[in-house]
Amino acid sequence: MKVAVLGLGYVGTVTAAGLASQGHEVVGVDVDLMKVDTINGGHSPVVEPRIDDLVRSAVAAGRLQATTDARLALEHADISLICVGTPSLPRGDTDLTYIRRALSDLRDAMTVATPPAAGIHSVVIRSTVPPGTCASVVAPTFAEDELPGQWSVATAMCPEFLREGSGVQDFFAPPFVVVGTEDPRTRDSLAELFAFLGQEIHHVDLATAESLKYACNAFHAVKVTFANEMGRVFAAFGVDGRRVMEIFSQDHKLNIAPAYLRPGFAFGGSCLPKDLRALQSMARYNGVEIPMVGATMTSNEIVVRSLVDRVLGTGYRRVCLLGLSFKMDTDDLRESPNLEVAERFVGKGLDVRIYDPIVNPDLLVGANLRYLQSKLSHVNRLLAASPEEALDGAEVVIVASSHPAALAALKAADPRLVIDLHGRLGEDIERLPAYEGVSW
Numbered sequence: 001m002k003v004a005v006l007g008l009g010y011v012g013t014v015t016a017a018g019l020a021s022q023g024h025e026v027v028g029v030d031v032d033l034m035k036v037d038t039i040n041g042g043h044s045p046v047v048e049p050r051i052d053d054l055v056r057s058a059v060a061a062g063r064l065q066a067t068t069d070a071r072l073a074l075e076h077a078d079i080s081l082i083c084v085g086t087p088s089l090p091r092g093d094t095d096l097t098y099i100r101r102a103l104s105d106l107r108d109a110m111t112v113a114t115p116p117a118a119g120i121h122s123v124v125i126r127s128t129v130p131p132g133t134c135a136s137v138v139a140p141t142f143a144e145d146e147l148p149g150q151w152s153v154a155t156a157m158c159p160e161f162l163r164e165g166s167g168v169q170d171f172f173a174p175p176f177v178v179v180g181t182e183d184p185r186t187r188d189s190l191a192e193l194f195a196f197l198g199q200e201i202h203h204v205d206l207a208t209a210e211s212l213k214y215a216c217n218a219f220h221a222v223k224v225t226f227a228n229e230m231g232r233v234f235a236a237f238g239v240d241g242r243r244v245m246e247i248f249s250q251d252h253k254l255n256i257a258p259a260y261l262r263p264g265f266a267f268g269g270s271c272l273p274k275d276l277r278a279l280q281s282m283a284r285y286n287g288v289e290i291p292m293v294g295a296t297m298t299s300n301e302i303v304v305r306s307l308v309d310r311v312l313g314t315g316y317r318r319v320c321l322l323g324l325s326f327k328m329d330t331d332d333l334r335e336s337p338n339l340e341v342a343e344r345f346v347g348k349g350l351d352v353r354i355y356d357p358i359v360n361p362d363l364l365v366g367a368n369l370r371y372l373q374s375k376l377s378h379v380n381r382l383l384a385a386s387p388e389e390a391l392d393g394a395e396v397v398i399v400a401s402s403h404p405a406a407l408a409a410l411k412a413a414d415p416r417l418v419i420d421l422h423g424r425l426g427e428d429i430e431r432l433p434a435y436e437g438v439s440w
């Protein structure tokens, strides 16, 4: 394919040379003449293992050249890949100046360049941009009335996941290939462009593709900080955190795994809150600061508070809770955030009814029964014997259980608002007109 790559920094140079090495015809564009000259001289303007060889052989084969003139790159090009920088503005928001400039350079170039034989040119963002950028900045630049008659442009987001230091290696073996576009021809073009990877392409909407890179980078930063906080707190006890984390990382069931990585409701139960508090206390006692662990508790509390505020904000007074324990299939009510929500509603004078298939006063035994009777006698009174009874007259239903009887009763009920804390209730429930996700 004929490809224009705008921005010849780390991402652009690796992308341009990588694609050229696979037989694509690539013209790179940069406003920095030195970078352009360096590439045309057969060298890489960025330092990365193997990149110089890749650039040299691509230039020698005549499949890679660079220019400062977007018009030359756009001539007959099927795809433009935008790889310019998106640095932080002083307040932290993303500076889209380079993106806007590259897009307007492209649009201006269309007044003189010949469109591709295929009839459609795809403008694909590889830079990291906030969700909504493609819809609000990229697509309007190429709206039909902005374009010279012979050009037809579709847009897409295809985030880049390479790491500096292993950029070439990562380019040829990315963790995933993600394409966000509404245009089927652009989808096909990108499938052809990246066919050499032999990887399945995840097709998503534009904003999902834009969001993904932020989630990845935030998670990587959180992982580093987590390991550092654990290391620092354990060091105060003479424990080598490297050994702790080495074994920690071998747990592919819960630790290095998809577990706990779905947006949903707050954590709770008899272990997580208690042990986070204990860690904070150990750190405090030893003069070690572990703000991320502290912020985790704060963030969890915000999840609970925002659900309560959201329901109070509706003005509805009759609330039904389906599911009371902190997770399904347990009767443990200790530090259940659902229970906390129920208690706050009661405190605000709402009419609350609760159904939980397991937390049933008739079935509970031992410590949990005593806990319910002594500490939660007020909640005990709110428990309904059946989901139908709990749902009767409810205006708001908060669903924390996927128990079949509870969901069947919910489908037959007619609440004004259903808030899903669970996230996997199935399409039948998600199609209810009153359905909303707690954070989706």
Ligand SMILES: NC(=O)c1ccc[n+]([C@@H]2O[C@H](COP(=O)([O-])OP(=O)(O)OC[C@H]3O[C@@H](n4cnc5c(N)ncnc54)[C@H](O)[C@@H]3O)[C@@H](O)[C@H]2O)c1
Residues within 6 Å of the ligand: 006, 007, 008, 009, 010, 011, 012, 029, 030, 031, 032, 035, 083, 084, 085, 086, 098, 101, 102, 103, 105, 126, 127, 128, 129, 160, 161, 162, 163, 164
């Ligand atoms: N560096 C990484 O490891 C990495 C990985 C994945 C994604 N990203 C994202 O990719 C984007 C680019 O990152 P980078 O590290 O390659 O940036 P960079 O700063 O190394 O390179 C950006 C290049 O764009 C050029 N440029 C600016 N305006 C231009 C224009 N109008 N036309 C042509 N060229 C123009 C600059 O001169 C510069 O050479 C950023 O959004 C970044 O967040 C970076």
